[in-house]
Amino acid sequence: MNEFMTVSSLLDNDFYKFTMQNAIIKLFPLAKAKYEFINRGNHFFPKNFANILKENLQKMSKLRLSNDERTFLEKNCPYLDSTYLDFLKRYQYNPKEIYISQNGKNLKMHIEGLWSRTILWEVPLMATMSELYYQLTGKKPISDKKIFSLTKEKLKKYKELNVKIGEYGTRRRYSYQVHKLVLNLLIEGKYPFFTGSSNVHLSHIFSKKPIGTHGHEWIMFHAAKYGFKIADKIAMENWLNIYGKNLRIALSDTYTTPVFLKNFDKKLSTLFEGVRHDSGNPILFTKQMIEHYRKLKINPINKKIIFSDNLNPHKVTMISSFCKEKINPIFGIGTNFTNDVGLPSLNIVIKMVKALPEKTKKWISVVKLSNVKEKSTGNKNMIFLAKKILHIV
Missing domain, CATH: 3.20.140.10 (nicotinate phosphoribosyltransferase)
Structure with missing residues (x-):
């Protein structure tokens, strides 16, 4: 056993x-x-x-x-x-x-x-x-000492970039212990740019509020019940009906971003604080969102984009540079935090x-x-x- x-x-x-x-x-x-x-x-x-x-x-x-x-x-x-x-x-x-x-x-x-x-x-x-x-x-992974050192280097880079970072790495972590080690570093370092972890258990251990949005399955189910064309819209409306002024980040790519934007009307674009990017070219997506907000007479500088697609320091540098003074980026780092141990991740x-x-x-x-x-x-x-x-x- x-x-x-x-x-x-x-x-x-x-x-x-x-x-x-x-x-x-x-x-x-x-x-x-x-x-x-x-x-x-x-x-x-x-x-x-x-x-x-x-x-x-x-x-x-x-x-x-x-x-x-x-x-x-x-x-x-x-x-x-x-x-x-x-x-x-x-x-x-x-x-x-x-x-x-x-x-x-x-x-x-x-x-x-x-x-x-x-x-x-x-x-x-x-x-x-x-x-x-x-x-x-x-x-066999690299040693805890090397994981510690590697994570510190990333955090130094994110500090220099002056970007907001969240930890989203539960599902493909190398191990629970590595996950805890990385999160301990993030929290003990008292980095002002760290917004929290999506892992509720570790958030509890470290006395931090958990963070998160909603997943693709929420919208996929709505497509099964209401049809593909209006799935995004009804899914967002139902979310607002449950959570009101809380958790107002919309997921933008279940049926591609252009389809999402057709559903993301003036009311929803105003009520939601921002959107999450999870696939495709992040720069193109940012341009699409800025154009969408401007078309609706909404100032994009008051909105957020949470980027969560396979991020690393290089990608964060590129995206944050493009977003500067246009829209507010937040970066949900997953596997690059919890499974960067010298082995291929699954x-x-x-x-x-x-x-x-x-x-x-x-x-x-x-x-x-x-x-x-x-x-x-x-x-x-x-x-x-x-x-x-x-x-x-």
């Missing part, structure tokens, strides 16, 4: 999973979802990987929200009401929602169940897979592939088109249909 466990708290997850879960419980409590593991990097998994992963999932089923963790959420996230926190207090992972098989070095996996339950699996599952992979393949994702909205009896395939082909996911026929409906060449 493997004694190794990578996730030791129910809150060791990205913040946006909890905010989406709360919204799902309020608006779509009976909706169901299916997720699928996608091995983008064609990685080979070591012998017995699936069984050891299953052991870890069984251990995760014993996790519960502690009273101290609940108090932390009440204090730092007042928009998560007591009804939701009561739900979370009773919540436990159910490994029966996950189907895993291994054929040689290839791994297959999908998740199925109520959307309000299964939404929490993706991030800790990926973090577990990543850490197990390095442990079981015996791949190129894996877990994405929603089907949804069963309430009052429908048939599963509907969902897709993400993104601004780049490599990040698009979903059934090929449905991708073709979505592009046809949205007039995407």
